[in-house]
Amino acid sequence: MTRVLVLYYSSYGHVRALAQAEAEGAQSVPGTHVDLRRVPETVPEEIQRKAGFAADDTPVAVPADLETYDAIIFGTPTLFGMMAGQMKSFLDQAGGLWARNALVGKVAAVFTSTGSQHGGHEATLLSTQIPLQHFGMLIAGMPYTFAGQTTAEGIVGGAPYGAGTIAGADGSRHPTETDLAGARFQGAHVARIAARLAGTTWQEEAA
Incomplete structure (x- = not known):
């Protein structure tokens, strides 16, 4: 699988x-196993309570987990125009995977x-893709075959x-059905690409 x-x-x-919708989309592709995980929180509990952070019982991942998957879909809020520090910290701890080219060729x-x-x-979206390309991963976006992103009827996320x-x-604004549909579309899109690439052997090319 x-x-x-x-x-x-x-x-x-x-x-x-959105992550749950991405997982639903990926799971809709036959022959796909999907895991939903979150990166560790780094904000002290007292600050979390004062800021009203939402409780989350989703299992926490560790960087070593990434190697076992054919595709990884990363979700992060925008903080000051960039990925959240929690996600950046997680990726910064994956240097061992980078050194072994362990993520090369994964979607x-x-x-x-x-x-x-x-x-x-x-x-x-774009800047978060940069470290993933350093890992040698193959980037999949959300192509215009998902027509929902072109609507002018209200506010729509995604690109x-x-x-x-x-x-x-x-x-206070929650993801719309169009936003969730886009996430499901992207999840399925990634799963299909990963299925096509599964079994491919990636060899390092020396110049």
Whole structure:
């Protein structure tokens, strides 16, 4: 079976909702096994309580887990136009995988949640892809075959670079059905690509 990991960080539940939709989409592809995991929280519990962080009982991943999957879909909120520090810290701990080329040829994708339409939505999707390319992963976006991203009827998250949602400045806005449909689409898209690549042997090419 093709193994897909949906790995995310979420403070208030928006990215978690998208992550669940990504997992549903990937699971809809026959022959796919999907795991849903989150990266460890780094914010002290007292600050979490004061800030109203949402409780999350999703199992926590460790960097060594990444090697066992054919595809990994990364979800992170936008913080100051970039991925959350929790996700960056997790990736920074995967240097051993990078040194062994352990992630070369695996499929990767990114999704995000942003407070506003112009608060770094696309910047986060694109910049999060950078370290994944350093790992040698193959980036899958959210192509325009998902027509929902082109609608002008209301606020829509996501872009050709990945699925997404707009949470609002106070976080009160929840993912719309279009946003969730985009996440399901991307999850299935990644699973299909991973299935096609499964069994391919990647060899290092020396120049």
